[in-house]
Amino acid sequence: MQICMDWRSVKFDWNKARAFLVTAEEGSLSAAARALGMAQPTLGRQVDGLEQELGVVLFERVGRGLTLTPSGMELLEHVRGMGEAAGRVSLVALGQSQALEGPISISASETYAAVLLPPIVTKLRKLEPGIHVEIVVSNHASDLLRREADIAIRNFRPTEPDLIAKKIGMADAILYATPDYVAKLGNPKTPYDLRHADFINLDRSGGMLKGLNSLGLGLTEANFPLLTESYLVMWELVKQGAAIGVLDAQIGDAEPTVVRVLPDLEPLQFPIWLVAHRELTTSRRIRRVYDFLIEELKR
Template identity: 85%
Template sequence: MQICMDWRSVKFDWNKARAFLVTAEEGSLSAAARALGMAQPTLGRQVDGLEQELGIVLFERVGRGLTLTPSGLELLDHVRAMGEAAGRVSLTALGQSQALEGTICISASETYASVLLPPIIKKLRAEEPGIQVEVVVSNHASDLRRREADIAIRNFRPTEPDLIARKVGDADAILYATPDYIASIGHPTKPYDLRHADFINMDHSGMMMKGLNTLGLGLTEANFPLLTESYIVMWELVRQGAGIGILDAYIGDAEPCVRRVLPDLEPIVFPIWLVAHRELTTNRRIRRVFDFLAQELRRDREDAPLALGS
């Protein structure tokens, strides 16, 4: 099947096309909405709007996911190529800018966006009042090649050759719970003592359970009765005594309501990286913010920890 229409008569909206592209790549509206950092109903309206404008059906529902129709498959290659071209144009133009004033977009997870970034951004704005900052809060990696952000704080090193990265430190992931909860499970002293404890799960893949079991905990799916993809919600559940959670020790140790579970347990160490597109390194504003973030994030690791919430 071929899509036959006069493209000159179509009022093209790139936002709707991008919504279609990300939905096709993610496989569902919910996943695409998370990837784009927008509400699912808004994303759905954009996809519906594109279908109405083009007069074709792009997706069919299969269970909880979506599958592309033949028309959608044909359109996908064209939209993907347009996205890559638009991204290259945008990156090249932005990379040539020598203006220090303007907007910069920083992507970070919930905990880093709510705890680490605010004091750093306040200091940046004091030193560079001409720079406006947009913070994209996402627990998934933003696509820097598509300009979903200019700079990202990540816990893994990128492998894409067109991205640059600078390691700013390491973080220790530690188990935390309230004193009352620790008492309710018998004041455990060994990893295996936690085999009957409740943990707050952060993903559907089972990676958290596998990681903890490498430390000798012997956990099963029954140990994870609570699930959320939000670090803020997870931490509040921990603070309320609902179970055990895992968090960066820099943040967790500052919370007076909780204690380390098995303080002598070996932490799970993960890196902290600053990432940007290589094209943007010639941009004066982005280079300034990139270097500023690296300096302040390193300094944070040497200073007193910050609390998450109150």
């Protein structure tokens, strides 16, 4: 049966509509909560509230995920258009701002947000106290076109034509473990010596296994008894001596409780990009922070 409802005649809270939109796109409340940087119960209440206001059921639970009902699918088309329009209006308005004071949001992964950004943001605040900074912590790429952040630190080059990007440089990903764990492995000297070592997996798709094996380690899935999507949790496990982890050398080498595993092993390398929406370059505040981040990250 086709649902025929004029959604345009219904008034509802955009925050609730956005919660619905991201949940529909992510497929679960937990994934949507991570993408939006909010608590899952809060997100669930917003989706429930929208269903109550509209008087329809938008999702059906399937296993651990959610699937859209016919009403939800119909609503999704309209809300997605509203989101794109709202993003364009917000970007144009912000791009015309010449005020240096005001808010700005910077998106970064957990480790960059926790280790690299605090001293940089502290220095920025001393120089520009009128700029209020929000750090958006996400291990997934924030959608700059939808204003999930104003500026993002990423490890890949964006392909969207409306985004501008500056390559900061290349970072080395190094194997780390505690000295005791390295000694338990017999102080390995070659990649073959790590055939019985435990590693902490950060990637369900197998990308980490493939990347490490490109260095000649010859690992299997049995070498990854630990899995987490959190870089901070991974790093704590490494410092506790649970297994071997992989992290940016700039961060790993500064931690006194761990050492490099196979110090002469060729590192995995990945780029660091600073990304912003093209229209934001006309904003004095965005340009100031963007240029400042480039200068500081290159240090």
